[in-house]
Amino acid sequence: MITTEIAVIGAGPAGIAAAVAAAEAGARVLVIDENPRPGGQYYKQPPSSFKANDVASSLSENIQHGRELIAGLNNPKITVCANTLVWNITADGMLDLYAPEGGSRVLAKRVVLASGAYERVVPFDGWTLPGVTTVGAAQLMLKGQGLLVGQKILLCGTGPLLQLAAVQLLDAGAEIAALVELHSRTEFFGGGLKLFGQWGKIGQGMAQRKKLLDAGVPMKYGCVVTRAVGETEITGAVIAKVDGNGRPIAGTEETIAADTICMNYGFVPATELARLAGCEQFFDSHFDAFATKTNDDLETSVSGIFAAGEVRGIGGVEVALLEGKIAGAAAARQLGYAAQSNGHDILKEWQKARAAFDSLSGMFAVKRGVYESIADDVLVCRCDEIRAGEIRGAARAGAQNLNALKAWNRCGMGRCQGRLCGPIAAQIIASETGTSVESVGAFTARIPIKPVPLGVVGASAEPHATGTAMEDHVGYGRVR
Amino acid sequence: MAAQAQRISGLERGQAFSITVNGQTVAAFPGESIATVLAVAGFRAFRATDASDSPRGIFCGMGICFDCLVTVNGLPNQRACMTEARAGCDVRVSETLNVER
């Protein structure tokens, strides 16, 4: 076992900002991330051996900005352990780690949880077929691997990621079969008024839309995918118009040819480590999901454990960066370092950024009817292959919350531990029993939070420091 | 049938090496995940589910869904999207699948 002053879990924007703020104050920081390179989702980095000669700016810009941020980790006070999963955490700061080199244990005086978020998905008939992925998967493979997952890609769901990813995929050479957005044109553009004062975001969104329209991409507002077409290979998708509550309208179906379907209905905070440590959660009604409760120093209900970025509520990259800075400085101050105090200015800036992001949420809320329209025979739990009808049946028979459902039919017991099916099952139970999603709760987290080989448990070796793997970086520049 | 997935142009990827997939030699580049190498080689389905033998491949791309599991150097249930391809590694995708190449 080794000890550290501050352990930061997650090297996305929030984790990096936290580590840098704490290290600059003088604290010793261990940054741990399961991915091979720091950056998290927004600043996802390709392998350092990749050199970009001619890559569209929609792709290279974030990679380049991310590099400037990641460079801050090259600080003698900071040790980076990439490829390393934190699979257990206790309230007193003991972490169990797993890397390909083996397991290890860390005792941290302070912990900053910066574990980010997952994508929200809504099942449709055929959504488990190979060739159906999340929008994030297509985007991460493109940014992090230089890979196009398909040649003719249909994007569906709701929210700003659809347009952004569509532009990135288009720029990288894919054909976009259609962009299928749940919200109607009126809802979509009416919502723009709420962004009053955020002209940058509106401008970006309009430019993306224009680019897609100019490329002849069919923009299907007020529609959902009801079915993937294909037996073993995706050949297309059936889409349908929806009513005001998100239910498909019979007779409006249309088949669109595509070899790949990518779905995203927003994000859900990745709170399993927070829940495992006993950090109190709150229901964030803006994003219909549980998130980690903190005070203004971003300390959770467990003293010494802080939370920053999307684990404490969906908020986008600006919020994540500000929160990282606040949490890192606060953790260092608790250890007696003279970190800049989180003065009025940064708190105000943070609250403003949070409020601005929250105001976006209504535009992209997933309506109840969308979940209520999942047919009974469609799989909800991909791991144990449990169907919507089985979840509805369990709810009617008395499984009123997610843990009761787990006991009933194993939903949430599979390898993904309910990360994907939990938010869906919660909506289905709430609809079926006439209660709120909040009262349905979340699955209890259990260890290991992701499968690790037997024998790793209790290992006592030292964590494997990897550095940022950024030393030999050649720019991802020369943008076109 | 040709692979749907492709490496984008405009990138230099360094020195290619090979890995084997179900015994066949497949090219890979440094830093690529096994998921990437499989996808480019035309594999979309990586495994069949225990419950119904249904094909699965890349879904989340970020290590949370456990759909992309393959066997690497004899170690079963490795996430292809989170595992870097290394020279000479031996990858097995489910043989029961009618994988089109």
Ligand SMILES: Cc1cc2nc3c(=O)[nH]c(=O)nc-3n(C[C@H](O)[C@H](O)[C@H](O)COP(=O)(O)OP(=O)(O)OC[C@H]3O[C@@H](n4cnc5c(N)ncnc54)[C@H](O)[C@@H]3O)c2cc1C
């Ligand atoms: C797939 C995906 C794509 C996205 N694309 C965009 C986009 O294009 N534009 C945009 O504005 N926003 C995007 N977002 C939203 C984005 O997550 C935020 O804007 C921002 O990245 C949040 O920063 P963060 O630091 O909170 O979390 P993240 O960037 O998600 O970083 C969290 C990090 O924690 C690590 N981690 C989590 N749990 C563990 C553990 N147990 N052990 C070890 N490491 C762990 C993860 O590997 C990850 O690197 C995307 C989100 C996702 C999930």
Ligand code: FES
């Ligand atoms: S694609 Fe989800 S874990 Fe690999």
